Amino acid sequence: MSARLQAIKWERPHLTILNQLALPHSSEYIEIHDARAGHYAISSMQTRGAPAIAIVAALSLAAELSTMHFDTSASARTHIHMQLDYLATSRPTAVNLFDAITKLKHAVDTTITDNGQAVRDTYVQMAERMLNADVKDNMAIGEHGAQLIGNDKVRVLTHCNTGTLATAGYGTALGIVRSLHAQGSLDRVYFTETRPYNQGARLTAFELLTEEIPAQLVCDSAVSALLRSDPMIRAIVVGADRVAANGDTANKIGTYQLAITARYHGCQFIVAAPTTSVDLYTKSGADI
Numbered sequence: 001m002s003a004r005l006q007a008i009k010w011e012r013p014h015l016t017i018l019n020q021l022a023l024p025h026s027s028e029y030i031e032i033h034d035a036r037a038g039h040y041a042i043s044s045m046q047t048r049g050a051p052a053i054a055i056v057a058a059l060s061l062a063a064e065l066s067t068m069h070f071d072t073s074a075s076a077r078t079h080i081h082m083q084l085d086y087l088a089t090s091r092p093t094a095v096n097l098f099d100a101i102t103k104l105k106h107a108v109d110t111t112i113t114d115n116g117q118a119v120r121d122t123y124v125q126m127a128e129r130m131l132n133a134d135v136k137d138n139m140a141i142g143e144h145g146a147q148l149i150g151n152d153k154v155r156v157l158t159h160c161n162t163g164t165l166a167t168a169g170y171g172t173a174l175g176i177v178r179s180l181h182a183q184g185s186l187d188r189v190y191f192t193e194t195r196p197y198n199q200g201a202r203l204t205a206f207e208l209l210t211e212e213i214p215a216q217l218v219c220d221s222a223v224s225a226l227l228r229s230d231p232m233i234r235a236i237v238v239g240a241d242r243v244a245a246n247g248d249t250a251n252k253i254g255t256y257q258l259a260i261t262a263r264y265h266g267c268q269f270i271v272a273a274p275t276t277s278v279d280l281y282t283k284s285g286a287d288i
Contacts, residue, residue: 004210004211005018005163005164005165005207005210005211006018006164006169007020007047007052007164007165007169008047008052008055008056008059008131008168008169009029010059010062010128010131012062012066012124012128013062013063013066013067014031014063015031015032015033015038015056015059015060015062015063016029016030016031016032017029017030017032017041017046017047017056018030018047018165019046020045020046020047020048020165020203021044021045021046023165023202023203023206024202024203024205024206030046032056032059032060032063033063033064034060034061034063034064035057035060035061035064035083035086035087036086037060038056038057038059038060038061038063038087038090039057039060039086039087039089039090041056041060042056042057042087042090042091043090043091048161048165048166048199049161049162049165049166049167049239050094050095050096050097050166050239050240050241050242050276050277051096051134051138051166051167051168051172051274051276051277052165052166052167052168053090053091053094053096053097054094054096054097054099054100054130054134054276055100055127055130055131055134055167055168057087057090057097057100057101058100058104058126058127058130058131059127059128059131060087061080061083061084061087061123061127062123062124062127062128064083065079065080065120065123065124066120066124068120069116069117070116070117070119070120071116072114072116073111073113073114073115073116073118073119074116075116076108076116076117076119076120076123077108077109077119080104080105080108080119080120080123081105081108084101084104084105085101087101088101093241093242094241095241095242095276095277095278095279096274096276096277099276100130100276103126103130104123104126104127107122107123107126108122108123108126130168131168132168134167134168134169134274134276135167135168135169135170137274137275138167138168138169138170138171138172138175138274139170139175139179141172141175141176141272141273141274142170142171142175142176142177142178142179143179145173145175145176145179145237145270145272146176146179146180146183146185148268148270149176149180149185149234149235149268149270150185150234151183151185152185152234153185153186153187153232154180154185154186154187154232154233154234154235155186155187155188155189155190155230155232155233155234156176156177156180156186156189156190156233156234156235156236156237157189157190157191157192157218157223157226157227157233157235157236157237157258158173158174158177158189158190158191158192158200158204158236158237158238159173159191159192159194159200159236159238159251159252159254159255159258160192160194160199160200160204160238160239160251160252160254160255161174161194161199161200161203161204161207162174162175162204162237162238162239162272163175163177163178163203163204163207164207165203165206165207166203166239171207172239172240172272172273172274173237173238173239173270173271173272174204174207174237174239175272176237176270176272177189177208177213177237178211178213181211181213181214186213186214187214187232188214188215188216188232189208189213189214189215189216190215190216190217190218190226190233191204191205191208191215191216191217191218192217192218192219192220192223192254192258193217193218193219193220194220194252194254195220195254199252200217201217205217220254223257223258223261224261224264224265227261227262227265227267228265233267234267234268235267235268235269235270236258236259236262236267236268236269236270237270237272238251238252238255238258238269238270238271238272239251239252239271239272239273240271240272240273240277241277242277242279242282242288243271243273243277243278243279244279244282244283244284244285244287244288245278245279245280245281245282245283245284246283246284246285248284248285248286248288249271249273249285250285250288251271
């Protein structure tokens with residue numbers, strides 16, 4: 001099942017993103033011409049979600065490079081490194097961003113050529129592979145998560161926004177919801193407001209309505225009462241901003257209390273995230 005909503009559109013050399021600050025009242029797309037525009041889109045939260053941040057950063061520089069000419073491989077590498085270092089300052093907490101930057105730098109540094117255009121093309125192709133890989137990974141997360149929850153008619157609860165708006169496409173935790181819906185197992189998904197920024201009430205609501213997935217908004221403070229009163233809720237599914245080496249997970253404020261109430265009520269608690277969200281250099285959540 002593919003998502004109808006597309007928050008990141010790439011047709012070389014054109015990158016456009018859905019301005020999430022305007023949602024849900026207006027669907028406004030912004031063209032990103034270069035790394036500076038990509039940096040602003042990320043830092044201002046026109047785009048958000050750890051996987052999406054990495055992809056927008058990578059593709060914003062790809063859009064810039066597509067219109068540039070480099071006489072030597074050294075000049076191309078110097079420019080790419082400089083712009084990637086600049087993009088790294090757009091959201092210092094997004095581990096996916098730094099993972100992408102490391103991989104992109106490695107790709108251009110290991111390209112054996114004296115041709116600047118070849119280095120440029122290597123970068124653009126690598127950024128495009130990252131885009132495609134994120135969508136593929138998210139669909140796999142959705143499939144495996146749905147299998148874990150089961151084939152019976154179920155209800156689940158999710159927090160913040162972890163769908164197409166937060167990734168290159170399909171979503172992580174919301175990808176599981178999509179897969180459950182596609183296989184006919186989803187009775188309803190509850191989603192929290194996610195204060196203070198209201199990503200649930202503004203963004204997840206928008207996605208679920210667009211995809212015509214049966215859903216109901218729940219107040220952040222009412223989740224415990226909901227789990228007690230609705231035995232059909234099989235799982236709480238959330239995403240992750242960062243996963244430490246020991247498995248500790250950092251995510252949107254409110255996730256911790258959801259984990260505690262899930263355990264108390266005997267409800268599955270599932271963290272859905274790609275490997276790019278895993279930070280092996282951070283030992284535990286205390287170090288994040």
